[in-house]
Amino acid sequence: MSAHLTPGPFGKSLNEVLASPALNVLRMAALAASQDDGIDEETLDMMYEQVAAGVLVDLAPDLAWRELERGLSARAPSRMLRALRECDALSVLLPEVDALFGVPQIADVPDQVDIGEHVLRIVDEAARCDAPFAVRYAALVFNVGKSDSPREHLPVHYRHIERGGPRIEAISSRFGVSGDCLDLALLANAECERVHRAAEMRAGSITAMLERVDAYGQPERFDRLMTLCTCDFRAYPGRASRPYPKAPMLRTALAACLGVDETAIRAAHADHPDKAADALLEARAQAVATALQSRRWEE
Template identity: 35%
Template structure:
């Protein structure tokens, strides 16, 4: 049997990037032959094995033939007669269909190296359309390699659009969509993922709440980019620059969903969009089965981001109410994550990309001074039951008020 390094490890090695995971294809072997050599079988749908020492994945060369809808309707042939070229042909993009033999000689039957050099993401064959998950995968690769100048080939975009029109994406399951989405959110340019999905029509299938934001105007004074969809992509880009945290990036993505529900007759004003956004955020999170920690931060971001932007105008009692509602006492990191997301929101506007955003520092100080209030001292003074909480809020409000008096108000931005 012959063993070849394949896929992403070959691609990233040729790009000069760090190779983290290695996948191998075995040609001319059987399942029993692999087991006899000590490999551990882990694949259910097709033969995949773990190396007995390195634990890297080794898969028997295989072909796949479509026999149903979605990404699961395939017949797999992993017999000994399957060649390396046949195995590579079933893959999605030319740049992912290269292999190296044990002497590190490149095997490139579908011109992946040429597309790598020209920075093109191109599908290998019409069989690409048999797996709708590949629409999301291509968009994710575009987000990963955007900083290197990669673009999706025109014919691949046309095929992706056709797959959407044919309803193929309707057959995906939520867990797979979220897995691709969460990975895309953590790429260097996550906004590219959603922009490409919008371009091929896929955004309206799984992300209708996001898709409807394009074309909704904002006040030009505060949003020179005007369009809410454009603004959202700019915020996500800023969030990616500020943090690697998935929940922050997700909150940035969905923070303005409420603007899709405001009265068009009142545009570009969006009064009340903060609380209006909670229902569509919950709807998207439920549809994709988004983890609770991501949804929780997203909901808080929607409800309070305007408060944070106006931090220096807020009354001490309003700030305390926000701290209570955010449960900042027990979850200070989540509160800080909300402030980070607000900074991304403030910077995600044309001409505002480098503002200092003093609001975040100020509101962290309000939490700090409020936390210094000693509840044991209140108990020692004889307060009991509900009166302890009333007195605690009173003292915390006073501490915030003192900080406010001693804090200079920066120019509005």
């Protein structure tokens, strides 16, 4: 048996680990995420045999999630996910994520990437920047709507947002994932690619996006979305050390919007709430145009 099966990696004795083959598989994978040398071939073979024997089929989702959460919280979550995939456990636990491997997505150089491999790089980037767990979870699942995009459209993924939302909800329900994790994952599914296109937007569109994601009312969630988008950007080949300009740009836009006197605008249109909302949006858009210091934003 592998030397990795030592007492106490998660506060459990060797006998306790071995008492449940299903938990043994998951704990070995989760432990790999916190180690430098990964899992040896002998142990991987043992894990594969146990998965093939069906040990994961009846494992309670809350117990499975406990180990998945540990691995995602470690310094190299991709090692856990890769180990689970190599022993066929990922297809049992997270088939929605496993289905992303082998699916192409547009990139710069090279011109396409494998989405599954890209997800592994995103979760590691999130760990590298010590992102909150909600960001790591969103990084794991926000692309799941792309697994079955029509082949004739690949590497473009039309309507993946509509496909992704229900799948993210299903994964989160299955494992009892916390509401803040689900919320950020759904937000990332809907908005990440729009954030990447922010430089192409006019001031009014940027202002509308900030309102749509409730950046004013939930600034911490907005900041986590920026972190996730930054991790996604840096996960593409050749971008690991490059700055991500969209995040500071949108933070500048948000600061400009928060500087608008909303109370005064609503008071000036107290008898016409609809006009007040339009006036507020217009004032914020003008503030964004000024803050970004470009005439094109005013068009």
